[in-house]
Amino acid sequence: MEKLSLSLLFILLSISLFDSSQTHAGTEKEKTLAMIKPDGLLGNYTDKIKMIILESGFSILKEVMVQLDEDNAKHFYIEHSGRNFFPSLIKFMTSGPVIPMVLEKENAVADWRALIGPTDARKAKLSHPQSIRAMCGSDTERNCVHGSDSPKAAAREISFFFPDMLPGQDIPIHEEL
Numbered sequence: 001m002e003k004l005s006l007s008l009l010f011i012l013l014s015i016s017l018f019d020s021s022q023t024h025a026g027t028e029k030e031k032t033l034a035m036i037k038p039d040g041l042l043g044n045y046t047d048k049i050k051m052i053i054l055e056s057g058f059s060i061l062k063e064v065m066v067q068l069d070e071d072n073a074k075h076f077y078i079e080h081s082g083r084n085f086f087p088s089l090i091k092f093m094t095s096g097p098v099i100p101m102v103l104e105k106e107n108a109v110a111d112w113r114a115l116i117g118p119t120d121a122r123k124a125k126l127s128h129p130q131s132i133r134a135m136c137g138s139d140t141e142r143n144c145v146h147g148s149d150s151p152k153a154a155a156r157e158i159s160f161f162f163p164d165m166l167p168g169q170d171i172p173i174h175e176e177l
């Protein structure tokens with residue numbers, strides 16, 4: 001009898017260990033910030049882009065339509081403030097509404113960057129014809145969509161548009177569910 005309950009305990013323990021490793025291996029999710037830029041909205045690509053996002057396995061956790069003012073755009077793209085294209089970028093990003101979105105899936109940052117394609121939409125059309133920028137971008141500036149380029153950038157950019165989502169600087173963007 002004692003032998004039987006020990007065996008049962010061993011079996012139950014094995015099942016629970018197996019289950020928990022499966023859970024941790026398969027569900028580590030990451031968030032990134034995606035944005036449909038003014039040219040994407042103007043060209044009526046919003047629904048198509050969202051469909052591609054969902055079909056590619058991302059969840060859209062948050063989205064909002066906003067009109068950036070000069071100050072907002074300068075802060076969002078602060079890392080480019082010294083570049084010669086900065087004034088033109090700010091003009092473009094404030095030329096109409098944008099739709100920032102928080103996307104979630106495993107490897108969201110890199111996968112979203114891969115899905116949007118190279119910065120220059122003309123190059124994207126040649127080298128990555130299936131990419132979103134190939135579909136709806138025009139050139140190096142008017143490239144239709146934005147994507148965070150690292151988990152650290154994603155944390156900053158998500159809290160920029162959705163401060164209630166990641167309050168504070170130190171909340172990890174990687175979540176282990």
Ligand code: RTP
Binds near residue numbers: 085119140146148149
């Ligand atoms: P994003 O940040 O918007 O996802 O774009 P990205 O990483 O592919 O490219 P990045 O170097 O971060 O540049 C930010 C945005 O600035 C505009 N740009 N214009 N005229 C130019 O030479 C030039 N270079 C970049 C683009 O709108 C680019 O997405």
Ligand code: MG
Binds near residue numbers: 147
């Ligand atoms: Mg960038």
